[in-house]
Amino acid sequence: MTPGSNIPLSAARVTVDVAAPVRLDVSGLLLTGDGKVRSDDDFIFYNQPTGPGVTYRSGGGTAPDAIVVDTAAVPPGIEKIVVTASPDAAGQSFQGIxxxxxxxxxxxxxxxxxxxxxxxGAETALVVVEIYLRNGVWKARAVGQGYANGLAGIATDFGVSVEEPAPAPVAPPTRTVEARVAAPVGGSAAGAGAAA
Known part of the structure; x- marks a missing residue:
């Protein structure tokens, strides 16, 4: 397939796996006609591996992770399942992989x-393919759209609420307290040091 090309699906249940020389995080988003998820429950990934008609399958590090779509079980109103991938290593791009x-x-x-x-190049996440319904027929389209802001950028574009990590609390400034030793009255500075 080439970018933008599509094929009709000859099977009601399809597996979409994404392989690369490095470990990838693969996920699927169930989208309505307006291109958005209905709720965060429509974001299927390793921490939320099942949804209506869509399942995340881990490759366990030895095989590619995959999204399995059972088109017969996809609920009415869902017109597209977008399959995404991002390198597992934080900040790694797809350059060369x-x-x-x-x-x-x-x-x-x-x-x-x-x-x-x-x-x-600098993409840290991709929409790789989409499984979509057109005139009652399920099809697959090659996409390859990259995002430089990782999976969070993709999720946000499709209406998923992404919780940003809370900023670290700022510690109050510390004061350095200097101990001052006064010389005793009538004594010498050397004597004060000895007394301390």
Whole structure:
């Protein structure tokens, strides 16, 4: 597949896996006709692995992570499932680690299509493919749209509430207290040092 191309899905259940030379975080977002999630429950990823008709499957570090879509179980009103990927290492971009997405029949593992986005650079997250409903037919489209602000940027674009980490509390300034030793009256400074 090439960017923007699409294929009709010949299987009701498909697996979309995303492989790269490094570990990736793969997720899926269920979108309505306006291109937004209905709630944060429509964001499927390793911490929330199941949703209506969509499941996250971990590769366990030895195989690619995947999103499994059962088109027959996708609820009415959901018109698109967007599959995203980002490098697991914080701040790592896709420069030199272009991912390959493979769409398979989930029941017999046969390949329906594959896609490798061209010319990636500073992107830290990608919308790799979308599974979408058009005139009653489920299709897959190669996307390859990159984001420089990671998975949070993608999630926010599609209406997911992303909690930013709370800023670290600022410690009150500390004062250095200098101990001053006064020389005893009638004594010498050397004697004061000895007394201390």
């Amino acid at each position: 272009e991912p390959t997405t493979t769409i398979r029949n989930a029941d017999d593992n046969s390949v329906l299509g594959s896609f490798t986005p061209p010319q990636l």
